[in-house]
Amino acid sequence: MDDVVISIKDAVVSYREDVALQGVSLEVHRGEFVGVIGPNGAGKTTLLTVINGLGKLVQGQALALGLSVNGGNGINLRRRIGYVAQVENIDPRLPINVRETVMVGYYGRLGLFRRPTPAQWENVDRVLDMVGIAHLSHRPIGHLSGGEYQRAAIARAIVQQPEIFLLDEPTASIDERAQWEILDLIQLIHREYHMTTLFVTHDLRQLPSICQRLILMKEGRIWQQGDPESMLDKEILSQLYGVPISVPTEIARS
Amino acid sequence: MDFAILQYQFMQNAILAGLCGGVTCSIVGVFVVTMHLSFIGVCIAHAAFAGALLGVWLGFNPLIGALLFSLTSAGIIGPMADRGELDPDTSIGIVFSLMLGLAFLFMGLMPGSRTEALNLFWGSILTVSHQDLVFLGIVTVIVIGLVAIFYKEIQAVICHRQVALAVGIPATLIFYGLLFTTGLTVTASLRSIGGLLIYSLILNPAAAAYQLTYSLKRMLLIASAFGVISCWVGLAASYFMDIPSGASIVITSCIIFGLATAFSPKRKVKRWQQAQLSG
Numbered sequence: 001m002d003d004v005v006i007s008i009k010d011a012v013v014s015y016r017e018d019v020a021l022q023g024v025s026l027e028v029h030r031g032e033f034v035g036v037i038g039p040n041g042a043g044k045t046t047l048l049t050v051i052n053g054l055g056k057l058v059q060g061q062a063l064a065l066g067l068s069v070n071g072g073n074g075i076n077l078r079r080r081i082g083y084v085a086q087v088e089n090i091d092p093r094l095p096i097n098v099r100e101t102v103m104v105g106y107y108g109r110l111g112l113f114r115r116p117t118p119a120q121w122e123n124v125d126r127v128l129d130m131v132g133i134a135h136l137s138h139r140p141i142g143h144l145s146g147g148e149y150q151r152a153a154i155a156r157a158i159v160q161q162p163e164i165f166l167l168d169e170p171t172a173s174i175d176e177r178a179q180w181e182i183l184d185l186i187q188l189i190h191r192e193y194h195m196t197t198l199f200v201t202h203d204l205r206q207l208p209s210i211c212q213r214l215i216l217m218k219e220g221r222i223w224q225q226g227d228p229e230s231m232l233d234k235e236i237l238s239q240l241y242g243v244p245i246s247v248p249t250e251i252a253r254s
Numbered sequence: 255m256d257f258a259i260l261q262y263q264f265m266q267n268a269i270l271a272g273l274c275g276g277v278t279c280s281i282v283g284v285f286v287v288t289m290h291l292s293f294i295g296v297c298i299a300h301a302a303f304a305g306a307l308l309g310v311w312l313g314f315n316p317l318i319g320a321l322l323f324s325l326t327s328a329g330i331i332g333p334m335a336d337r338g339e340l341d342p343d344t345s346i347g348i349v350f351s352l353m354l355g356l357a358f359l360f361m362g363l364m365p366g367s368r369t370e371a372l373n374l375f376w377g378s379i380l381t382v383s384h385q386d387l388v389f390l391g392i393v394t395v396i397v398i399g400l401v402a403i404f405y406k407e408i409q410a411v412i413c414h415r416q417v418a419l420a421v422g423i424p425a426t427l428i429f430y431g432l433l434f435t436t437g438l439t440v441t442a443s444l445r446s447i448g449g450l451l452i453y454s455l456i457l458n459p460a461a462a463a464y465q466l467t468y469s470l471k472r473m474l475l476i477a478s479a480f481g482v483i484s485c486w487v488g489l490a491a492s493y494f495m496d497i498p499s500g501a502s503i504v505i506t507s508c509i510i511f512g513l514a515t516a517f518s519p520k521r522k523v524k525r526w527q528q529a530q531l532s533g
Contacts, residue, residue, distance in 0.1 A: 054419065078422035083420040085420075096414070096470060115406065
């Protein structure tokens, strides 16, 4: 049985005159945890948006979960793909609480005209408990700290029951302790649900130790890839970032 | 105070128009205020006004012109803002200035008396016709029905549009639907409230409700109540003090907004945030 869930061939993405991805090819297998690192502007986020159908291909093709991301499959595809972006600035007066925000994860699969059931609300409460913010469930979403907000975003993605989990710098702009807690949570979730996961970061210290493969991106291309042990090399990383880099002694705890 | 006036048909129509207009304008106001796209309401209101003036000039039903122009402007603003070629404020501003220009052009080309045009400008809730009232009533039912049916999608899109898109909600369709609903509401309320003042009735009750609650359901209810109160108090002031109704409605809604802001529990949050930043 073919267990390739993401297959990208010669993908080119451009935003007006800027080429964000230049002929990227990639295969990701079911249940794999893949780390994507590289300097700012390397095309890491664009790679994730190609997978969930929000990035438009100028050339090449991409399949996710057996569906072409180029066709009219975007909405169906995104219902099966969880996406957590970095902490955003959010209006503290926004009229939606944490529990309702997490429930949004269900809405895509529920479809139009159907309301969430009491069992689904109970599941939201269970997941909020799992990510450690059950006590904040009725708090307005804009009143959370960065770390709490990311826990809510991860809870929303779990509620979605995705087959692919995309994490775009989920620990950026939050304090050190919250970063470690979020990384622990991500690794716990991977062990529990075995979702195919792509984890993007520019900060090597934020690379989860559970990572099975590391993709190094530079200037819109996959520059190198391999197992983390071989990729986390002083010479390779210094070339990738264009400055002398010391390999972190400890990547995220398992 | 003599309440015998309530027995007259024109006053009953005005009260009903205030009820329907207050509710619909406030509901669409909740959408645009929560999305921080208040200027869209201003732009669509002026588009409806320009379209209605075209109708007056060329001799067809002004409401048809208002509907065409407001829906077209909503259909232009959405993609312009989404494509990111221009900043949303810039694209809305360009459409707004075009609509204002067209409004003045049509008014300038209009032969003879411009009374009807000025009525559309200021609105006159006291002279609203049975036909206008039926149209406003239908639009009210449509708007409330759409909110009831698509509540969960609307909540997701107005609070977290990018998240809604990422989880597979047809967020773009819902967003454009909200813009079209705004256009429809503006058209239906044009004769009673007036093209110049209607966006105040869209923004002020919703902005006041935004200061008072963190629940979208409560925000919709409070905004609707504020919208209706603005219309009815403004109507009473207009009748008893012999002042223009559109102006009195808008001033009432501004006073409600001022009071809501002064007593907003959310001000504590702002103070808390400032303390966090300075600490």
